[in-house]
Structure formats: structure tokens, C-alpha cells
Amino acid sequence: MRFISNLFQFYINSSIHVALAVLAFVGITLFEYDISVSNSFPWYIFLAAITGYNFVKYAPVAGLHHRSLAQSLRVIQIFSFIAFLGLSYVSWLQPIPVLVGTFVFGLLTLFYAIPLLHRKSLRTISGLKIFIVALVWAGSTVILPAIAAEMLEGANLWVSFFQRFLLVVVLTLPFEIRDLPYDKRALGTLPQNLGITNVKWFGTFLLLGMFLLEFLKDSITISHLYFLIAISVLTAIALWKSNTQRATYYASFWVEGIPILGWLLYYGLLQITS
Secondary structure (H helix, E strand, O other), rough: OOOHHHHHHHEEEEEEHHHHHHHHHHHHHHHOOOOOOOOHHHHHHHHHHHHHHHHHHHOOHHHHHHHHHHOHHHHHHHHHHHHHHHHHHHHHOOHHHHHHHHHHHHHHHHHHOOOOOOOOOOHOOOOHHHHHHHOOOHHHHHHHHHHHOOOOHHHHHHHHHHHHHHHHHHHHHHHHHHHOOOOOOOOOOOHHHHOOHHHHHHHHHHHHHHHHHHHHHOOHHHHHHHHHHHHHHHHOOOOOOOOOOOOOOOHHHHOOHHHHHHHHHHHHHHHOOO
């Protein structure tokens, strides 16, 4: 039992779970536009997510936010290095435009963790953190797959990008609510500025906006419409159940797992409607 508990903690703390969530969002983009990418591209996204997230979480300049990880940090560092080696290999298999796009989002990730101006990183600039995260996620899971599939055209794609941006903002809110007692006031997070209840209403309206944006697209599929309804409901429930006393893994496992569940639901819907 102890072994299973340690394995689960490693699964969460090493960012495997969040990397699977990123990969699930990529899969959702591929489903929506019925496009395909090379076999190496999913590995590229998965390993890049692990490398990027572990850099942000464990870089010395960022500090250890979760002190309970100190004993297992060495194992995670070794795992991250192996992931980085794998990423270096699959990077050679990606087309130049994908690498250029990754470089842009990678810079945002880098400056999110490392102080840039006046000894401040992007994560410490008041009110900016959540939107940087959403921008990187939306770009990595909508724009990069489109570049890989050579489909970077059309207004529909940019509507999807903005929808993904809004969804990730809402998915990040339970983390902001969880960290409310520990965040410095200077961070200016949404729960600090608006209060928990207002943040939940704010997130709900963002989900509604995300759904309504679907009707700006040239064509709408039933499967994608049902998917949007399902993931909006799941995200809204997770948001409204969030509070500062939730269990340790409520946000980092259950909320973070919503994209994975969304991918599974979308896959099932495609089987039913095809």
C-alpha cells in the first residue's frame, strides 16, 4: 500500500498527469479537425510538457512551493533529465515550424519561472499568472498540432484557440482558490481580487462564452458540440466544488484530469455519431 501511495505521488509530482492532460487536449484538437500528425509528435508534446512543468516547479529560482517534495526531488530531477533527453531526440523529428512555435511558447514558460525585469518573473506580476498558463496551453494544444498537420489557416482554428484559452483559465481557477491562503497578496490572483464566490461566477460566464463561440465557426459538428457541453458541465462542477480546504489532490488530480476525461468522452461520441 505504501508503494502504491509513493507511486501515485510520483505520478502527480513528476508532472506525468499534467502532461497526459496536455496530450489529451492535443487529441481533442485532432478529433475536432479530423487531422493527423506524425507518430513522434504526441511524444514530443508529452515530453515537452514534463520538461517544461518540472522546470517551472523545481527550478531553484522559483523555489520549492511544496516542501514535502524535498526527499523525492532527486528522483524527479533524474526523471526530468531522462524526459529532456527523450525530448531532444524527438525534436529532431519535428518540422522547423513546429520547433519555432515551441520556441515561442518555451520562452513564455522560461520567463514564467525565471526573473526577467526588476527581479520579477511573469508568474509574480500581479494578475498575469493564470493568463500566461492559459496562453501556453492553448498555443501548445491548438496551434502546434495545426502547424504539425500543416493546417494553420482559417478563422475556425483561431476560435478554437480562444475557446481553449478560456477553458484553461477556468481549469486553473480551482488551483488559485486552493492556494489562496498561501499566495502573497502582491500576486493579485483572481480569488484575491474578486473573492471566491465571484471567481466561480466569473469562471461560469467564461465557460458560457466558450460554448457560444462555437457558433462563430463555419461548420459545427454534433460530436464537438456535445463534447463542449460535457466538458463545460464537468469544469463548472469542479469549479463550484473548489474551496481552500479541499483534499491535497482535488485540483492536481481530479481537476487536472478533466481534459483526459474530455478526450475519452469525445472519443466515445465520435464512435456513436460516426
